[in-house]
Amino acid sequence: YSTLGRIAEAEPLVKRALAITEVSLGPDHPVVGLRLNNLAAVYFRLGRYTEAEPLYRRSLAIREKALGPDHPDVGTTLNNLAEIYRAQGRYAEAEPLYTRVIAIMEKALGSDHPIVGSALNNLALLYEDQGRPAEAEPLHARALAITEYTLGPDHPSTGIRLNNLAFSYFAQSDWVRAAKFWRRSTAAIIRRAQRGTVEVGQTLTGKRKGEAE
Numbered sequence: 001y002s003t004l005g006r007i008a009e010a011e012p013l014v015k016r017a018l019a020i021t022e023v024s025l026g027p028d029h030p031v032v033g034l035r036l037n038n039l040a041a042v043y044f045r046l047g048r049y050t051e052a053e054p055l056y057r058r059s060l061a062i063r064e065k066a067l068g069p070d071h072p073d074v075g076t077t078l079n080n081l082a083e084i085y086r087a088q089g090r091y092a093e094a095e096p097l098y099t100r101v102i103a104i105m106e107k108a109l110g111s112d113h114p115i116v117g118s119a120l121n122n123l124a125l126l127y128e129d130q131g132r133p134a135e136a137e138p139l140h141a142r143a144l145a146i147t148e149y150t151l152g153p154d155h156p157s158t159g160i161r162l163n164n165l166a167f168s169y170f171a172q173s174d175w176v177r178a179a180k181f182w183r184r185s186t187a188a189i190i191r192r193a194q195r196g197t198v199e200v201g202q203t204l205t206g207k208r209k210g211e212a213e
Helices: 007-025 030-045 049-067 072-087 091-109 114-129 133-151 156-171 175-194
Strands: none
Touching: 007 030, 030 049, 030 072, 049 072, 072 091, 072 114, 091 114, 114 133, 114 156, 133 156, 156 175
């Protein structure tokens, strides 16, 4: 249901899975942490942030205790909690979480992993939300380089990175470089459309996007 966009229908199923797992494995088992993260993600997508936040916090506590503070699953929950804060304009609370996510993922997965690119992207968007495009720009540039290298120039995630970097330049009134990266993004969409991998009617304009996990 969740992957089909039927989020409200997914909620009771995810809640039931959480309840079963807590009874069968105990309240502090790592799988319970996963179930909590999944239910929080449902609430996040429904815009029910106050319900999602305590679930992410509990998931984080379980995962840190069971897996250690530097495990990628801890980074995932930190990222998702930061997304909650960012959505509510709680930027000062989100920033150290995003910074910690980057450090965790780089240590665990390597500096060129796509998930590191996603983490860099999210911190950059936080800076842009605060009117700090000059600080966002190098993060967007690095996220683009990682994603293009690992996933290829025509991957949808590469298109998102191109758009986000273009917006960063646009916010700094650097029209030439903004146009350059928007053209690259548009060209990638057209190439995918010609191969039949995207709908031809897909928008060719930029869209800033944060990434929960």
